Amino acid sequence: MQYENIKVEIQNRILYITINRAAKLNALNKYTLLELNSAIHELHNNSQAGGAIITGDGPKAFVAGADISEFADFDIEQGKLLAKDGHNTVFNLIENSPKPVIAAVNGFALGGGLELAMACHIRVASENAKLGLPEVGLGLIPGYGGTQRLTQLVGKAKALELIMTADMVTAEEAKTLGLVNHVTTQDDLMAKCEEIMNKILVKAPLAIASAIRAINAHFKASEGGYSVEIDEFATCFGTEDFKEGTQAFLEKRKANFQGK
Template identity: 55%
Template sequence: MIYQNLSIVDSGTIRRLIISREHKLNALDKRSLAELHHAIADSIADKSVRGVILTGAGDKAFVAGADIADFADLDTEQGRTLAREGQNKVFDLIHHASKPFIAAINGYALGGGLELAMACHIRVAVSSAKLGLPEVSLGLIPGYGGTQRLTQLVGRGRALEMILSGDMISAAEALEYGLVNHVVDPSILFSKAMDIANRIASRSSHAVNLAIQAVNAGLDPAQNGYEAEIDAFGQCFGTPDFKEGVAAFLEKRKPNF
């Protein structure tokens, strides 16, 4: 696929996906979502990629929301289809990915942009970032998992305040809420994200995948998270990574996964 709104940069085993619509504050239109779906699926399937950093072009916005022109004329059923396809092809694809996705939030993360960041496993934000779900100001609610993932991350009260008011919060508030993992100076955003990604990449990819599955299972009311963890724990014992990890520990050396 030829990308128009997305740039891809590989650094060793870490891939950076850069949403490149800087003139639109990297707003998500249909083309951007289609390109993200393709690039995310390709990154998950590519065994040489051990982690993915998702960010926006420029220094103003991660993603400032969805491109309103794309859905201004939709009816009820078309709105449902828009949300369902976005969830299935992009947001849930990241959420359930077998390798870590890290959001490097380099500016505004609003609406669909914050939902994109929340779908990632880890979030790092610059100190000047602003985050929010302003959909109610358009007569809408979040449609790409925002009501669910925000509540999981910050709790019901804070999630409702953000969603119902539509107000933005600062990066410092997001850190206090538990919405982001780290807040850093803009000059070290990507080095921080790369450091996290590389540290995870040095671990067993099989164990990382199973750990993500177990954590996600605990958030799914249709699953028993404890049973998912027990099963995943057991699976680890049958892998070469387990044998290498134990051997390295006993031999007092770094494992070679």
């Protein structure tokens, strides 16, 4: 796919996805979401990519929200379709990715931008980051999973406060709340994300995928998290990576995982 709203490149097994609309503070419009869908499928299907880092172009914004002009005139059914399509084609796709996805949050991560970051498995924020869900100020609520993922990350009471007041939090406040994993200087942001990703990429890829599925199952009422963990744990025993990992441990050498 030829991208216009995002930039995509692979280096050293990392797929870099950059929202490339700095003039619009990297706001998510329908075309950007379509391109993100394509990029995440590329992550899943490209054997050269072990994981992805998502960021926004420029120092001002990760993603400063959705493009409000696109849905200002929507009715109930159009609003429902907008949210449902977003869940299915981008946000849930990222959360359920068998390969790790890290959000490099530079600047504003608001509305759909924070929802995009929360869909990622790990979040690293630069010191200048501001995070929030301001939708109630538009007469809306978060519609791309924000009510659910924010509650999972920071707890019910704080999620209610942040959503109902529409307050933004700083990077350090977000770290204290558990909303982001790490805070760095802006210059060190990508390096920190790469450091974390490279630690993951030397581990067994199929085990990483199993861990993601088991942890996600904890938050799904239709699935028993413990049962999924048991099944995923058992599945790992049938992989070549398990044999390689245990043999390497016994031989006191570094494992060479092949994702098989």
